[in-house]
Amino acid sequence: MFGDALLALAYPQVCVICGRSVEQRRFGVACESCWKETRIFTDEDEICLKCESTGPPACGRCEVLAFTAARAVGVYKDALRESALMLKRRANVPRHVEQLLVAAAKPLSLSTRVVPVPLHPKRLKTRGFNQASIVAETVSKALELALDEVSLVRVSSPEKYRAGLDVKGRRDTVAGAFEVSHPRLVTGEDILLVDDVFTTGATVSACAEVLLAAGAKSVFVLTLARA
Ligand SMILES: [Zn+2]
Numbered sequence: 001m002f003g004d005a006l007l008a009l010a011y012p013q014v015c016v017i018c019g020r021s022v023e024q025r026r027f028g029v030a031c032e033s034c035w036k037e038t039r040i041f042t043d044e045d046e047i048c049l050k051c052e053s054t055g056p057p058a059c060g061r062c063e064v065l066a067f068t069a070a071r072a073v074g075v076y077k078d079a080l081r082e083s084a085l086m087l088k089r090r091a092n093v094p095r096h097v098e099q100l101l102v103a104a105a106k107p108l109s110l111s112t113r114v115v116p117v118p119l120h121p122k123r124l125k126t127r128g129f130n131q132a133s134i135v136a137e138t139v140s141k142a143l144e145l146a147l148d149e150v151s152l153v154r155v156s157s158p159e160k161y162r163a164g165l166d167v168k169g170r171r172d173t174v175a176g177a178f179e180v181s182h183p184r185l186v187t188g189e190d191i192l193l194v195d196d197v198f199t200t201g202a203t204v205s206a207c208a209e210v211l212l213a214a215g216a217k218s219v220f221v222l223t224l225a226r227a
């Protein structure tokens, strides 16, 4: 009992997955051994180069998506899932997550402008911050790229979101949800579009569509995790 109390004092953080202590603050909500269990994408992974689904470099299912390619740190499970969930509550990217993000973003560092997927102003007000903006800010600082939180805006009401929709359903839901309010800022730019989680790609594709229509040269997508 006494030993546990001492440990709790020495290590204020408890791993949300296994309940053991998080040895270093940089690991965030999960301990080092839970991070080791978490699937992080590497060059050896057999995944689609565009949407990162399992399969050949060109899976064929993602042709309808408007962006050029997507990169995620890894699979939306274990420590990455917990980190993504924590990011909705706390506007902070732990050092380890930052390093993983930067490694995943390296092939996309030819981008000229980092743009987060925006929240609807109503939802931003209730949550207090946009988790995609926190990720975008971290990446833009690390890669020394301009951060642009004004060009892309979400115009449709957040009530329109429904869980459990397929790609088509999701595409219909997000169609017309985004607008570019400052086309001059994105014209001719290679955009690095950032979100927390990539699910069907419908949201980032809707963003990419309007960015490209506004004159962006290319749109690459970076997310913390791929569901
Ligand atoms: Zn753990």
Ligand SMILES: [Zn+2]
Pocket: 048, 049, 050, 051, 052, 053, 058, 059, 060, 061, 062, 063
């Ligand atoms: Zn694909």
